[in-house]
Amino acid sequence: MNNTLPETMKAVINHGPHDYRLEQIPVPTRGPGELLLKVEAVGICASDLKNWAGAAKFWGDENRPAWSETECVPGHEITGRIIDLDDEARAHWDVELDDRVVLEQIVPCWDCLYCDNGDYHMCAPHMMYGFKRANPGGMEEYMTVSTNSLVHKISKDIPPAHAAFAEPLSCALHAVERANIKFRDVVVVAGAGPIGLGMIAGAVAKSPAQIIALDMDPRKLEIAKKTGATMTINIAEQDAVQVIKDLTGGYGADVYLEGTGHPSAVPQGLNLLRKLGTYVEYSVFKENVSVDWSIISDDKELDVLGAHLGPHCWPAAIRLIExxxxxxxxxxxxxxxxxxxxxGLDMVESGKESIKVSLIP
Structure with a gap:
C-alpha cells in the first residue's frame, strides 16, 4: 500500500433508517488482485434515498426485506483514480496506476445460473457496492475494488461528477435496449431526471421518428430538448395522453419509457400507448402500484418489460459522455x-433544486 496515505479517512456509515453518520475509519488495504481507489465522485440516486429511508419501510411493507446491511458505506455511482494495484490487477482489467475508472454497481459471483448465461446483472447473490458490508460503496475517501468487479477506464479530462454519471446513463441505455426502438416509432420518456435524460440520449442514437419528454418542471424539459427530445409536454399543464393521441391520429405512442418512480406515471403510460406498444419500467417506487391489467392484455396486448442496472451498456455510456x-x-x-x-440526500428527496447530486470525497 502507498505509504503516503493517511491511516484513517472520512466515510459515511449506514447505521439504519435515517441514521447515516460521517465517521473516521481506517483506510482500507487492497488484497491480491484488487485495486485501491481514491474516490473522486459518487452520485446520489433514488435507490440511495430508498436505502437511507429504510428499504422495507420506504415500500410501506414491513415484510419486504431491507436492501442494505447496517455498518455499510453507501454509494454505487462511483469514479476514482487507481492509487495502488499489482500485476494481477493490471492483467485482469488492463489498467495502470493513476487511471481513472468507473465501477459497475453489481459485483457478480460469476458462478450462478444468471452469470453462466451472461446475465451477470441478475446475479443470484446480487452483491452490489454500497449495500453490503463486504462491498463498501463510494461515500468514502478511499475504497478497494474486489476481483469479481467490472471496471471501465474513463477519460481524466472530464469533471469527476460527469464520469460518475456513467452509472445512471448505463442504466438508462439498458432500458432503451429493452425497448427495441424502430426508426418509425414515437417514443415517450416519462421524467426528465437523470434516468429520463439518459433514456432520451439513448433513444436519440436509435433515430426514432419522435422522442417526447414528459415532466412537470419547465427547467428539466428545456434540458430534455438539449439532450435530444423532439417535443416536450408539461404534464402539469397538458393532458399527455390526449396530446399524444392527437399527434398520432388517435393511436398512441409506440414506446413508453418510465423513469419517474411516481405511481401515476404507470397508468399514464399504459393509456398513452397504442395497441401492441411497448412499456419499459425503470424506476424505484416509493409505494406499490396498482393498474388495470386488462389494458395490458385484452385491450392492447402490450409488451411490458422491466429493466435493471446497465449490463453491457457501460462502454456506450462512456462513449456518449466522452x-x-x-x-x-x-x-x-x-x-x-x-x-x-x-x-445531498435531502436535495434528491425534494427534487426541486437539483437533477444529479454528487458527493466529492
Whole structure:
C-alpha cells in the first residue's frame, strides 16, 4: 500500500433508517488482485434515498426485506483514480496506476445460473457496492475494488461528477435496449431526471421518428430538448395522453419509457400507448402500484418489460459522455463535499433544486 496515505479517512456509515453518520475509519488495504481507489465522485440516486429511508419501510411493507446491511458505506455511482494495484490487477482489467475508472454497481459471483448465461446483472447473490458490508460503496475517501468487479477506464479530462454519471446513463441505455426502438416509432420518456435524460440520449442514437419528454418542471424539459427530445409536454399543464393521441391520429405512442418512480406515471403510460406498444419500467417506487391489467392484455396486448442496472451498456455510456453528447454541466447540477451528505440526500428527496447530486470525497 502507498505509504503516503493517511491511516484513517472520512466515510459515511449506514447505521439504519435515517441514521447515516460521517465517521473516521481506517483506510482500507487492497488484497491480491484488487485495486485501491481514491474516490473522486459518487452520485446520489433514488435507490440511495430508498436505502437511507429504510428499504422495507420506504415500500410501506414491513415484510419486504431491507436492501442494505447496517455498518455499510453507501454509494454505487462511483469514479476514482487507481492509487495502488499489482500485476494481477493490471492483467485482469488492463489498467495502470493513476487511471481513472468507473465501477459497475453489481459485483457478480460469476458462478450462478444468471452469470453462466451472461446475465451477470441478475446475479443470484446480487452483491452490489454500497449495500453490503463486504462491498463498501463510494461515500468514502478511499475504497478497494474486489476481483469479481467490472471496471471501465474513463477519460481524466472530464469533471469527476460527469464520469460518475456513467452509472445512471448505463442504466438508462439498458432500458432503451429493452425497448427495441424502430426508426418509425414515437417514443415517450416519462421524467426528465437523470434516468429520463439518459433514456432520451439513448433513444436519440436509435433515430426514432419522435422522442417526447414528459415532466412537470419547465427547467428539466428545456434540458430534455438539449439532450435530444423532439417535443416536450408539461404534464402539469397538458393532458399527455390526449396530446399524444392527437399527434398520432388517435393511436398512441409506440414506446413508453418510465423513469419517474411516481405511481401515476404507470397508468399514464399504459393509456398513452397504442395497441401492441411497448412499456419499459425503470424506476424505484416509493409505494406499490396498482393498474388495470386488462389494458395490458385484452385491450392492447402490450409488451411490458422491466429493466435493471446497465449490463453491457457501460462502454456506450462512456462513449456518449466522452463525446459530449449530453449537456452534463446542466444535468450534474450539484457537487457537495462528503460532509454535506445529508444535504445531498435531502436535495434528491425534494427534487426541486437539483437533477444529479454528487458527493466529492
Amino acid at each position: 463525446a459530449g453528447k449530453l449537456p452534463l454541466d446542466e444535468i450534474c447540477t450539484h457537487q457537495l463535499p462528503l460532509e454535506d451528505f445529508q444535504k
